[in-house]
Amino acid sequence: MRKPYAVLLPVLLPLLLGLLTAAPARAADNGSWSVYPVSSAVAARPYFYVSADxxxxxQDKVVVANKTAGPLTFRLYAADAYNTARDGGFAVKSLGERMRGVGAWAVLPKERVTVPAHKTVTVPFTVKVPEDAEPGDHPGAIVALDERIDRGDGSVALGVQRAVGARVYLTVGGPTLPALAVENVHISHHQPLVPGLGDSTATISYTLHNTGNVTLRPKVALRAEGLFGRTLLTRDLKKLPSQLLPGQRVRLTERWTGAPQLDWADVKLTATATGTKESATASFVAVPWLPVGVMAAGLAIAGRLLLGRRRQRRSGARGTARPAPTHPQTKTHTTTGA
Known part of the structure; x- marks a missing residue:
């Protein structure tokens, strides 16, 4: 019986194109083939840097290098870039998705190219910026996709298509606006039922949103204060995207181990990048709920007992009558005449 498989290109392509994050001195490479800009007269280029009005x-040229012992045929296409929701990494759209920037404006002379074993092929392309293009950064990539499906092993085989791309950093001339927002700050606090018997942690979730038209390299500082302005935590966050592309949102979390177990904490996140700075705050109350609950229950029981005793006393006072005399004496009023 033939094993079922699924083509996971829309899901896995962003991960496979993580090779786009190769070090500046190297081309995007997956071990079997690589894609990179043709060398300039001065030196090799890690990425395409294009400025146009x-x-x-x-016009430019891309090189596709085959590192295997047999010929390889690739589907060439241009794609827009975006930040992945998982970690904010640089990824590009899959073939067939709607393109708005580089993916729509870059024109390649042919859709497919065959590269002989251990050889390279240089392909020219043209980026045609439309008249109504918005100014600012429009990142993307030139992608070489192997359309063959590699089937995995196991009870359910998964088909995977591999791709490698060279980044294209396109800047369209005009006014630029760096702008960064911190949105939807949420704090989830967890602490032991009994203070001192375990760690208290807080998970701070927030969204970084590039609301401008240029690529940003964000930095985020976290500061938490308790009652009376006491500093509980100050930290520069590390789990950030190296580049936050225009219009992109990334949901991030930060774990705070050793959060207070009895306090009112105000948390402030301050995001900065070149030319922009924005802050957002959120608060949470740290209370040891089990001891507080036991105390509240004890007070409630004591209150009910005290109220019951008072009611008994009042009921007893209203139910006691004054005893009548056994031999009542009758008073006689005598009138004496003159």
């Missing part, structure tokens, strides 16, 4: 066209 609206209505202008720019």
């Amino acid at each position: 609206p209505g202008q066209s720019v």
